[in-house]
Amino acid sequence: MVSTIGPLDPCVHCGFCLPACPTYLATGDENDSPRGRIVLMQALERGHTAIIDSALTIHLENCLGCRGCEPACPSGVQYGRALETARRTLAGSHGLSVSLRALLAVFGSPKLWRPGFTLARWLRASGLPARLAARSRLGFAMGMLGASRQANFRPAQPTQVSGRDQSADRSGSRPTVALFRGCVMDTLFGHVHEATVRTLGANGFDVVEVRGQVCCGALHEHAGATAGARALAATNVAAFGRHADLIVVNSAGCGAMLKDYGELVGTTAAHGLAGRVRDISELLSDAGPRAGAPLPCDVAYDAACHLQHAQGIVSQPLDILRAVPELRLRVLPGSDQCCGSAGLYSVLRPSLARAVLEPKINDIASLVPRPKFLATGNPGCLMQIGAGLLAAGLDIDVVHPVELLDRSYALAGHYRPELGKAGREA
Ligand code: SF4
Ligand code: SF4
Numbered sequence: 071m072v073s074t075i076g077p078l079d080p081c082v083h084c085g086f087c088l089p090a091c092p093t094y095l096a097t098g099d100e101n102d103s104p105r106g107r108i109v110l111m112q113a114l115e116r117g118h119t120a121i122i123d124s125a126l127t128i129h130l131e132n133c134l135g136c137r138g139c140e141p142a143c144p145s146g147v148q149y150g151r152a153l154e155t156a157r158r159t160l161a162g163s164h165g166l167s168v169s170l171r172a173l174l175a176v177f178g179s180p181k182l183w184r185p186g187f188t189l190a191r192w193l194r195a196s197g198l199p200a201r202l203a204a205r206s207r208l209g210f211a212m213g214m215l216g217a218s219r220q221a222n223f224r225p226a227q228p229t230q231v232s233g234r235d236q237s238a239d240r241s242g243s244r245p246t247v248a249l250f251r252g253c254v255m256d257t258l259f260g261h262v263h264e265a266t267v268r269t270l271g272a273n274g275f276d277v278v279e280v281r282g283q284v285c286c287g288a289l290h291e292h293a294g295a296t297a298g299a300r301a302l303a304a305t306n307v308a309a310f311g312r313h314a315d316l317i318v319v320n321s322a323g324c325g326a327m328l329k330d331y332g333e334l335v336g337t338t339a340a341h342g343l344a345g346r347v348r349d350i351s352e353l354l355s356d357a358g359p360r361a362g363a364p365l366p367c368d369v370a371y372d373a374a375c376h377l378q379h380a381q382g383i384v385s386q387p388l389d390i391l392r393a394v395p396e397l398r399l400r401v402l403p404g405s406d407q408c409c410g411s412a413g414l415y416s417v418l419r420p421s422l423a424r425a426v427l428e429p430k431i432n433d434i435a436s437l438v439p440r441p442k443f444l445a446t447g448n449p450g451c452l453m454q455i456g457a458g459l460l461a462a463g464l465d466i467d468v469v470h471p472v473e474l475l476d477r478s479y480a481l482a483g484h485y486r487p488e489l490g491k492a493g494r495e496a
Contacts (some may be wrong), residue, residue, distance in 0.1 A: 095407075097132075104143075104147075104149055107129055110126050110130065111130070127160060130153070135292050137149060137376075138375060138407060154292070157292070161293065170418065173417070174289060174293060178301075183253050198212070200213070200460060202216075203461050214454065217460060220473075222467060244357065246315050246316070247316045248277075248310060248313050248314035248317050259321075266350050270350075270353065270354070272479050273359055275357075286303075286324040286327040287299035288326070292413050307343050315346065320349070322349070322381070325348075328344065349377060351383060355389040360484070361394075362475060365397050365478045367398065368442055369399050370400050371402060371444075373406055374447050379406075387445075393478070397474065402444075404429065404430060409455050411423070416454050446471075447470055447472075452469075453468075
């Protein structure tokens with residue numbers, strides 16, 4: 071007889087994961103800890119609890135899915151895998167809430183999310199959202215939108231870095247790379263996409279544009295709506311085909327999802343795509359990013375959970391920032407703790423999301439000297455932390471690490487005029 075070990079079976083209930091769990095730290099409730107949720111999920115798995123038990127549903131929905139508990143566990147419990155299975159079971163048994171279904175329907179179709187985010191971008195351009203940022207529910211939502219704007223880099227004179235230009239040595243030696251555009255990134259964070267394309271070009275990568283892409287499906291998958299996630303994944307697999315050697319992603323959540331496409335879709339093409347996905351920090355770190363011009367400023371780095379815990383990418387974003395001379399880099403204390411963004415979590419569970427964020431904002435506020443920028447590699451984290459900083463009245467811009475490298479390259483004169491806003495079409 072073949073014995074199968076489930077993802078939760080290795081749990082010995084030691085509790086080492088408890089201090090790593092932001093919801094347990096915020097509520098102090100064992101049911102909102104990984105150990106408590108493991109007991110609930112095991113009861114669900116074994117049929118020892120009613121599937122409609124509201125306590126079970128609440129505590130599993132309170133989970134951020136940040137996977138901060140996984141590296142803290144000495145027994146190798148695969149918490150994230152088990153959570154997705156449990157959420158799939160719950161979604162299948164009593165469906166999703168109306169608000170969640172409506173949100174997922176929007177993200178399921180570019181015809182719906184593109185006009186919605188375009189309107190949001192126009193509102194952001196008015197400057198009102200950043201000015202209205204506050205701790206209230208509406209004020210926080212405004213702050214999230216305001217925080218998605220491009221950081222205000224002070225004008226500075228371009229500086230030519232000494233030494234010969236290395237771009238000629240690099241061009242032709244790197245693989246072709248297709249940019250994964252996503253939904254929120256492509257509409258609210260177009261400036262990060264532009265910085266990504268330019269910095270890749272300056273490091274010798276040939277960037278191509280792929281048409282027909284859709285949302286990565288992570289929001290659907292994390293909600294237990296696996297059929298929706300699979301449909302979006304299959305569309306992306308077909309769109310990318312064999313268009314480029316590698317696929318670059320600058321959103322931690324999307325990158326983690328794309329790397330799971332093999333298991334989700336189950337086809338050879340999906341496994342092939344998953345194996346070609348790289349976060350922008352992985353590509354630039356592997357290339358040994360060329361140095362830019364000095365950018366003397368204080369920067370605090372906060373790790374996105376879906377980079378650090380889900381993809382195991384820890385040092386590469388720091389490599390990007392260290393390629394900027396005179397940038398004074400600090401890793402934020404508690405950088406490995408979730409900020410409370412977690413996809414749609416901050417919209418659906420605003421009170422707990424803000425309770426989880428609070429210690430991070432306090433940690434940033436207590437840094438001496440006060441940083442000019444907070445860098446992190448995920449759109450949700452940029453908006454959540456940015457809204458918290460705006461609400462606290464802290465004059466700190468949130469940026470993707472690649473934006474700082476891009477600024478440094480622009481000042482160094484690394485960009486040729488033909489390095490435009492998009493790569494060539496595949
Ligand atoms: S998940 Fe790991 S760390 Fe947490 S209680 Fe179980 S064995 Fe201990
Ligand atoms: S995924 Fe995050 S919020 Fe959920 S139990 Fe683990 S550490 Fe806690």
